[in-house]
Amino acid sequence: MAHKLCMIPGPVEFDSEVLQAMATPATSHVDPAFIEKFGSAIELTRKVFFAPTGQPFIIAGSGTLTWDATAANLVEPGDHVLVIVTGVFGDWFAECISVYGGKVDLLRAPFGDRPSLDQIEAALKQKPYKLVTVTHVDTSSGVLNNIEEICAIVKKVSPATLIALDGVCSVGAEAIRQDEWGIDVVMTGSQKALGVPPGLAVMVVSKRALEVALNRKSAPTTYFASFKKWLPIMQKYEARQASYFATPAVQLVLALQVSLSQLVAAQGSLDQRFAQHRAASAKVKDTLESWGLKIVPVARDRAANTLTAVYYPSGVTPAEFLGKVSGKGVLLAGGLHPEHAAKYFRVGHMNVSVVNDSMLGHLDVTLGAIKSALQECGFKL
Ligand SMILES: Cc1ncc(COP(=O)(O)O)c(C=O)c1O
Incomplete structure (x- = not known):
C-alpha cells in the first residue's frame, strides 16, 4: 500500500521491530511462547505507567473501551462524577459515563485553555464525587492538563474521590507517575505514543479502585470489559499460566511487548x-x-x-x-x-x-x- x-x-508511524513482531504464523493464545510475551507485556505496562502496585488490563479494543471499562466498573447509577473538560474528548467521556448512570458535572474551560486549580478545588467542594476524570492531553485541542497538581488538590479536598486519567494521547510521552501521584485509573490505546497498531485498550487500575469495582453493590454494567472477569486472566498470564476469558489480540500483544520493551530500555x-x-x-x-x-x-x-x-x-x-x-x-x-x-x-x-x-x-x-x-x-x- x-x-x-x-x-x-x-x-503514529510504527517502528519496524514492532511491526515485525506481528508477522507471526497462527499462534494460539495459550501457546507457552505467547504466554511469556503477554506476561512480560503486563509487567512492562506497570513500569511504563510508573504503577508498581497497579493492576494492568490489556484488552482487545480501542482507547474508548477504557472509558467504558472505567465507567461500567467504577460508576454505579446515581454516583456523582466530575469531568474536567479541555476538549471534545472530555465531553465524549462524560457522555460515556452518563450511559452507565453516572450523574456528571462538567467543569470546562474556553477552547484552548484549561480550568484553573482554584476552579477545580471549588468544584470538588460542591458535592461528594465518587470519581473525577481528566484528560491529560485532549487531542481535539492540544491542551495539556497539569495532572500532578490536580491530583494533589483532589487528595487535599476530597481524598475519597477516585481519579481517572484519560492518557490516550499521553501515556509513553508525557510524564505520568501513577502510584506517586495517586491516580486510580490511567487509560490509553495502543496506537498513539505506545507506537503499536490500533486495537488494544491498555489501562492500569489502582488497588483502591479495584476494590471499589469488585465490591460494588450492583453488578458491573459490562460483560466484556468487566474487571472481575479480566482480573484472574491478567493474573494468570503474569504468572505465566494459560488462561481464557475472551481471545486476546495475540499479534497486537506481541507488538505491544516489543514497543514497551523499547520504551523502558531504549x-x-x-x-x-x-x-x-x-x-x-x-x-x-x-x-x-x-x-x-x-x-x-x-x-x-x-x-x-x-x-x-x-x-x-x-x-x-x-x-x-x-x-x-x-x-x-x-x-x-x-x-x-x-x-x-x-x-x-x-x-x-x-x-x-x-x-x-x-x-x-x-x-x-x-x-x-x-x-x-x-x-x-x-x-x-
Ligand atoms: C484523548 C483521547 N481519548 C480517547 C480517545 C479514544 O481512543 P480510540 O480512538 O482509540 O477509541 C482518543 C482518540 O483519539 C483520544 O485522543
Whole structure:
C-alpha cells in the first residue's frame, strides 16, 4: 500500500521491530511462547505507567473501551462524577459515563485553555464525587492538563474521590507517575505514543479502585470489559499460566511487548523519552510560530507535547492546505472540535517520529511540507 508519512495524532508511524513482531504464523493464545510475551507485556505496562502496585488490563479494543471499562466498573447509577473538560474528548467521556448512570458535572474551560486549580478545588467542594476524570492531553485541542497538581488538590479536598486519567494521547510521552501521584485509573490505546497498531485498550487500575469495582453493590454494567472477569486472566498470564476469558489480540500483544520493551530500555530511561517529546514539541511549535502561526493552546505551559494544534492563517482553507500537504507525502489531521474544526489543523509528534527523528527526519519533512503548502496557498511566511 502506498505510504504517506502519518503525522496525525494517532495512529503514529510504527517502528519496524514492532511491526515485525506481528508477522507471526497462527499462534494460539495459550501457546507457552505467547504466554511469556503477554506476561512480560503486563509487567512492562506497570513500569511504563510508573504503577508498581497497579493492576494492568490489556484488552482487545480501542482507547474508548477504557472509558467504558472505567465507567461500567467504577460508576454505579446515581454516583456523582466530575469531568474536567479541555476538549471534545472530555465531553465524549462524560457522555460515556452518563450511559452507565453516572450523574456528571462538567467543569470546562474556553477552547484552548484549561480550568484553573482554584476552579477545580471549588468544584470538588460542591458535592461528594465518587470519581473525577481528566484528560491529560485532549487531542481535539492540544491542551495539556497539569495532572500532578490536580491530583494533589483532589487528595487535599476530597481524598475519597477516585481519579481517572484519560492518557490516550499521553501515556509513553508525557510524564505520568501513577502510584506517586495517586491516580486510580490511567487509560490509553495502543496506537498513539505506545507506537503499536490500533486495537488494544491498555489501562492500569489502582488497588483502591479495584476494590471499589469488585465490591460494588450492583453488578458491573459490562460483560466484556468487566474487571472481575479480566482480573484472574491478567493474573494468570503474569504468572505465566494459560488462561481464557475472551481471545486476546495475540499479534497486537506481541507488538505491544516489543514497543514497551523499547520504551523502558531504549535511550536510558522513560524520563529521557518524555524530555525528547518536549524537545520535539518545542521544535514544531517554535518553527510554526516563527512563521507567524498561532497555536490553539492559550499558553505554552498548557500545550501538549504529543501534538500541535495550530490555527490556519487567514485565507488558508482546510481542504486546500491539507490536500497540498498530502500531495507532498505527509498526512496531517484537520480540526476535531465540532465548534472550531474548520479553524485549525493538528500535527502529531510521538514515538519513533520523535525518538528516532535524527535518523528518520520526520519532523523536518513534515515542517517542510507545511511550509511549502502554506506558501502555495498564498500565505507569506
Ligand atoms: C484523548 C483521547 N481519548 C480517547 C480517545 C479514544 O481512543 P480510540 O480512538 O482509540 O477509541 C482518543 C482518540 O483519539 C483520544 O485522543
